[in-house]
Amino acid sequence: MTFNKTVFLPVDPDAAFALITEPERLRRWKTVAARVDLRVGGDYRWTITPGHSAMGSFTEIEPGKRIVYTWGWEGDAGLPPGASTVTVNLEAVDGGTTVQLIHEGLNEQQEASHAEGWNHFLERLVLLAANGDAGPDEWAAVPDPMNELTSAEAALAVAQRVLRGLNESHLALPTPCADFTVAALLDHLFGSIASIGKSLGVTVADQPGGSAEVRIADAAQATLEAFRANGTEGTLDMGFAELPATLVANILNLELVVHAWDFATATGQELTVAPALSDYVLGLARNTISPQMRGKSFAAETLVDESSASMERLVAFTGRQVAGI
Known part of the structure; x- marks a missing residue:
């Protein structure tokens, strides 16, 4: 199963790339805490909500264009770190950037729960890019x-x-x-x-x-x-x-x-x-x-x-x- 969604951000591709990769910006829409080693082969650990941390490593990085990383959950035998793959494609369009997120390697139940999560956080990403503040995250x-x-x-x-x-x-x-x-x-x-x-x-x-x-x-x-x-x-x-x-x-x-x-x-x-x-x-x-x-x-x-x-x-x-x- 694959989750695939595209949103529009009213910022340029470099700014959009920063929002999805830099810890200071990730904390404003997606994570409570974030550690990022942004290089091919580098790893990350993102505390998405208290008690739930995603982990993986970066496999492709094209600043302002594309990033691919493995994904899984710390301590989760059903979807351990590295068990699935997330691809984010950025494309410059009139007035901003489209951000396409593709999450592959999920079973049906995992796709349903991750769809709920990605929809929630992508909505917060849009709010942050548009307003400069996504507000406190009720999930945290x-x-x-x-x-x-x-x-x-x-x-x-x-x-x-x-x-x-x-x-x-x-x-x-x-x-x-x-x-x-x-x-x-x-x-x-x-x-x-x-x-x-x-x-x-x-x-x-x-x-x-x-x-x-x-x-x-x-x-x-x-x-x-x-x-x-x-x-x-x-x-x-x-x-x-x-x-x-x-x-x-x-x-x-x-x-x-x-x-x-x-x-x-x-x-x-x-x-x-x-x-x-x-x-x-x-x-x-x-x-x-x-x-x-x-x-x-x-x-x-x-x-x-x-x-x-x-x-x-x-x-x-x-x-x-x-x-x-």
């Missing part, structure tokens, strides 16, 4: 199943939208974290993600001169991929202590979701978090933040009404003051 909002790693991937999707809205004029602004400017909080967040990556055996490269979104997203991608490979059993050496891997995953969730709120609050951005995700991360916070941590890593819990939204209860539990409360 609530992981299924929900666990420490899928929630961290969903938290990354939340954080990236806020980070994308940061610019140089925001760096000196104060944040809800006492004594932290936006720039200092970005350094802190990167350092936390990098230290977790180090405990998992990966070196996370810093890009302090790049955009906030690219800096944090690339660090989180490498760390989350390593966490997926390592799992949440046993302990991790964090340098200052050996911690249960589940506790470290909890910390990663808190870093991404709570600091996304900090950045959004500091810069006047809207933060979109599904209640199911903030409920879950609030549960992780209650299992992570002990009374002994108050006054050190976390301020004292602030008071909010029990009827408040779970995101408000989460940030209050971490010691932040919720406006209007």
Whole structure:
């Protein structure tokens, strides 16, 4: 079975090629996280939705014209990485570019599920090319199943939208974290993600001169991929202590979701978090933040009404003051 669909993008072929190959652009319509080695024989790993990562390698590359790559799902015996093939043809037309996507090597059931997925993401690609923003992806909002790693991937999707809205004029602004400017909080967040990556055996490269979104997203991608490979059993050496891997995953969730709120609050951005995700991360916070941590890593819990939204209860539990409360 083969899926075959063509859409029109109001951009030139080079811009269209960038949208379907570059991690920063893939994250805006198709992936939560993306690693790409764009060369023939190079591989990729794309977290399409939390808990679901596509993997394969590139077999043909003609910039601005065509790209062919193998496709499969990490941990899926029915369609493992490399089991099928995706071809994307680009053609310049009046006013823009047509993008033809052909997915071959699927059985009938796989074709039906992939058709649903490709239709969803190609629609988002068209929105991005036309409007500059495809909006938050509802498919990434609530992981299924929900666990420490899928929630961290969903938290990354939340954080990236806020980070994308940061610019140089925001760096000196104060944040809800006492004594932290936006720039200092970005350094802190990167350092936390990098230290977790180090405990998992990966070196996370810093890009302090790049955009906030690219800096944090690339660090989180490498760390989350390593966490997926390592799992949440046993302990991790964090340098200052050996911690249960589940506790470290909890910390990663808190870093991404709570600091996304900090950045959004500091810069006047809207933060979109599904209640199911903030409920879950609030549960992780209650299992992570002990009374002994108050006054050190976390301020004292602030008071909010029990009827408040779970995101408000989460940030209050971490010691932040919720406006209007």
